[in-house]
Amino acid sequence: xxxxxxxxxxxxxxxxxxxxxxxxxxxxxxxxxxxxxxxxxxxxxxxxxxxxxxxxxxxxxxxxxxxxxxxxxxxxxxxxxxxxxxxxxxxxxxxxxxxxxxxxxxxxxxxxxxxxxxxxxxxxxxxxxxxxxxxxxxxxxxxxxxxxxxxxxxxxxxxxxxxxxxxxx
Amino acid sequence: xxxxxxxxxxxxxxxxxxxxxxxxxxxxxxxxxxxxxxxxxxxxxxxxxxxxxxxxxxxxxxxxxxxxxxxxxxxxxxxxxxxxxxxxxxxxxxxxxxxxxxxxxxxxxxxxxxxxxxxxxxxxxxxxxxxxxxxxxxxxxxxxxxxxxxxxxxxxxxxxxxxxxxxxxxxxxxxxxxxxxxxxxxxxxxxxxxxxxxxxxxxxxxxxxxxxxxxxxxxxxxxxxxxxxxxxxxxxxxxxxxxxxxxxxxxxxxxxxxxxxxxxxxxxxxxxxxxxxxxxxxxxxx
Numbered sequence: 001x002x003x004x005x006x007x008x009x010x011x012x013x014x015x016x017x018x019x020x021x022x023x024x025x026x027x028x029x030x031x032x033x034x035x036x037x038x039x040x041x042x043x044x045x046x047x048x049x050x051x052x053x054x055x056x057x058x059x060x061x062x063x064x065x066x067x068x069x070x071x072x073x074x075x076x077x078x079x080x081x082x083x084x085x086x087x088x089x090x091x092x093x094x095x096x097x098x099x100x101x102x103x104x105x106x107x108x109x110x111x112x113x114x115x116x117x118x119x120x121x122x123x124x125x126x127x128x129x130x131x132x133x134x135x136x137x138x139x140x141x142x143x144x145x146x147x148x149x150x151x152x153x154x155x156x157x158x159x160x161x162x163x164x165x166x167x168x169x
Numbered sequence: 170x171x172x173x174x175x176x177x178x179x180x181x182x183x184x185x186x187x188x189x190x191x192x193x194x195x196x197x198x199x200x201x202x203x204x205x206x207x208x209x210x211x212x213x214x215x216x217x218x219x220x221x222x223x224x225x226x227x228x229x230x231x232x233x234x235x236x237x238x239x240x241x242x243x244x245x246x247x248x249x250x251x252x253x254x255x256x257x258x259x260x261x262x263x264x265x266x267x268x269x270x271x272x273x274x275x276x277x278x279x280x281x282x283x284x285x286x287x288x289x290x291x292x293x294x295x296x297x298x299x300x301x302x303x304x305x306x307x308x309x310x311x312x313x314x315x316x317x318x319x320x321x322x323x324x325x326x327x328x329x330x331x332x333x334x335x336x337x338x339x340x341x342x343x344x345x346x347x348x349x350x351x352x353x354x355x356x357x358x359x360x361x362x363x364x365x366x367x368x369x370x371x372x373x374x375x376x377x378x379x380x381x382x383x384x385x386x387x388x389x390x391x392x393x394x395x396x397x398x399x400x401x402x403x404x405x406x407x408x409x410x411x412x413x414x415x416x417x418x419x420x421x422x423x424x425x426x427x428x429x430x431x432x433x434x435x436x437x438x439x440x441x442x443x444x445x446x447x448x449x450x451x452x453x454x455x
Contacts, residue, residue, distance in 0.1 A: 005310065005319050009326040016330060020337045034229060036287040037306060039299035041334040045341035045348060049363060050356035073214070075361035083419040083428075087200035091207060092362045094214050094293035101292075120220075124292075127219035131212030150359035151366040 012037070051147040051156075053095045057129055058144070060163055061137040069144070072132060098125055099145050099158055106159065113162060122161070130166060140165045175444060176317020179324040182440035186327055186433045187276055187308040188263055190301050193429030194279060195256035197298070198249045205249075208293070209242060215293055217242055233288075240289045252282035273312040280305045296334070297430035303330050304433050321444070328441035331434030332394035335411075339390025348387060351380025363422045389414060397442040404442055408435060 019026050019038045029038060054074040059067040073095060076088020101121035116122055129143045145158040201208065208215045217240060229237070239248050255275045262272060283302050287294065304327055311323035342348040347356075358369030372379040389410060396407035412432060419428040447453065 001314055001316060002318050002322075005314060005322055008310070009307075009322055013326060013329055013333070016333060020333075034233065034288065035284045036294070036299050036302050039296065039303070039334070041296065041337040042341035043296055043338045044353070044357060044363075045338060046345035048345075048347055048353040048357045050353075050360060052360045052362050078361065078365060078423055082423045083416075083425055085196075085200070086423045086425045087204045089423055089425075090200060090204060090293050091214060093295060094208070096362060097292035098214075124214075124219050127216065128212070128214050131216070131219075150356070150369065151361075153359070 049096065051149055053092075053099045054146045054148065055095060055125065055129065056144045056146055057132070058142050059134055059138040060140040060142075061135075062139050067138070072129065072143070099147065102145060102159060113159075116159070117161070126161070126164060130164060134166065138166060175321055175440075175447075178443070179320035179437075179440055180317065182324040182436040183308055183311055183320055183327070184272070185263075185436040186304050186324075188260055188433075189429055189436070190304040190308075190433035191256040191259040191279065193297060193426040193433070194283070194301055194305075195253050195260060196429065197426050198253040198256065202246065202249050202253065205246060209245060211242065215290055217245070217289075220291065229288075236285055236288065239285050245285070245289055248282050248285050252279060252286070255279045255282070269312075269315070273309075273315075276305060276309045276312055280309045295424075295427070297424070297426040300330075300334065300430035300434065303327065304430075324437040324440045325444070327434050327437035331431065331438055334431075334434075335390045335393035339387055339393070342383075342387045343391060348383055351376065351383045354382045354386065355379040358421060363424075365421055368421055386414075397438075397445050408438065411435070 015029060015038050019029055019040060020042070052075045055072045056069050057072045058069045061067065073091060075092045075095075076086075078086075082088075098121045102116070102119070102125070105119040105121060106116060117126075125143060125145070129141060134141065140163040142161045142163045144160040146155060147158055148155045205213070207213055210216060211218055213219070227234075227237075238244060255278045258267070259272065259275050259279070262275075267275075280302075283298075283305055287298065287302065307323045307327050311319045342353070345353070347353050352373075355369050355372035358364030358372060359366050360369070372382065389407075393407060393411065396404040399407065412435070415424075415428045415431050418424045
């Protein structure tokens with residue numbers, strides 16, 4: 001049992017070291033690692049996360065009139081107790097992950113909006129956006145992914161979707 | 170030659186690692202339950218249907234497929250509740266005596282919930298979840314085998330993983346132009362997601378200080394694995410610096426669960442340092 005465990009821990013550590021490099025082997029390894037036991041430890045490197053991410057939505061009513069853009073989701077406001085209790089970080093991290101996935105999908109294949117609609121991060125955001133409450137006059141909704149650098153930094157549009165009908169209407 | 174007394178110390182180191190890690194596990198579970206409506210419900214950002222997980226998880230190995238049933242909304246709330254309860258019990262096991270078999274059972278339950286958690290949440294999780302998975306899996310293996318020699322192996326393994334995490338993070342930063350330029354920390358702290366903009370702007374208006382902070386982070390992370398080779402008690406200063414570093418990350422960056430996940434690696438690291446120094450001093454090998 002000693003040797004079995006020693007081999008297990010040695011192999012696990014060896015794979016953990018190998019996983020820090022970007023190689024075809026590690027891409028396969030990450031697909032096999034379904035329980036997240038082999039991590040990549042490059043926190044905030046090589047490119048530090050310097051943006052806040054926002055999801056904005058715009059509704060369209062039955063007369064075809066466009067309503068104001070409004071913020072659906074953004075980074076949570078930090079409170080003094082956040083160093084102990086910070087539930088808002090889950091949403092912030094999820095948005096950041098989704099935006100990164102959308103950006104990856106977009107940059108690798110230079111996708112147009114129609115093709116991008118078929119990617120999973122787009123569908124996740126769309127499902128979330130369409131599930132949010134809206135007024136009775138609203139028949140369609142679109143969303144935009146926006147990133148902002150710092151408090152007074154520039155605002156960049158990452159992507160804007162087409163209008164999607166609200167099926168319940 | 171095997172040194173029997175190290176088995177008991179390694180046992181203690183692993184148990185404390187698991188307990189500290191469970192503080193973060195309980196906290197994370199409670200946060201998710203608190204935000205379940207915004208995150209996990211059918212209209213949440215990480216909804217079961219929205220992530221198309223039922224379809225994706227069908228491709229998983231047959232052995233894992235039964236876990237899928239535990240990921241639908243109501244079942245996953247139950248998983249989080251069980252995870253919260255088991256982790257809380259393990260934390261209080263520091264003051265309330267629990268039998269070895271109960272502790273082992275609780276660790277296995279939390280580990281299973283960690284696997285479900287990882288499958289259910291492909292987005293929104295972070296490095297602290299990975300560190301928790303490593304500590305809990307190692308803890309479960311050594312507790313199930315229950316052999317002093319395996320405790321030593323487990324403790325050393327966690328210490329190595331912790332050292333690897335710092336070293337990789339440090340080297341990746343050292344290779345990054347942004348980090349070397351000394352603007353990274355100030356830029357990160359200028360966001361609400363991972364910073365406090367007033368602190369970030371203060372750093373930005375003091376470039377020398379900002380550069381010093383960036384280079385301190387790089388130097389600390391890269392040199393962390395070499396702490397055990399430092400003479401005398403100097404390594405204690407490195408460990409205390411590490412804990413203060415995580416405390417600041419929690420305070421300023423809001424990385425509350427990182428504090429517990431990475432602090433959980435410290436008892437095994439302390440054990441590994443003592444073991445290393447003992448072996449070097451006495452010419453002993455395990």
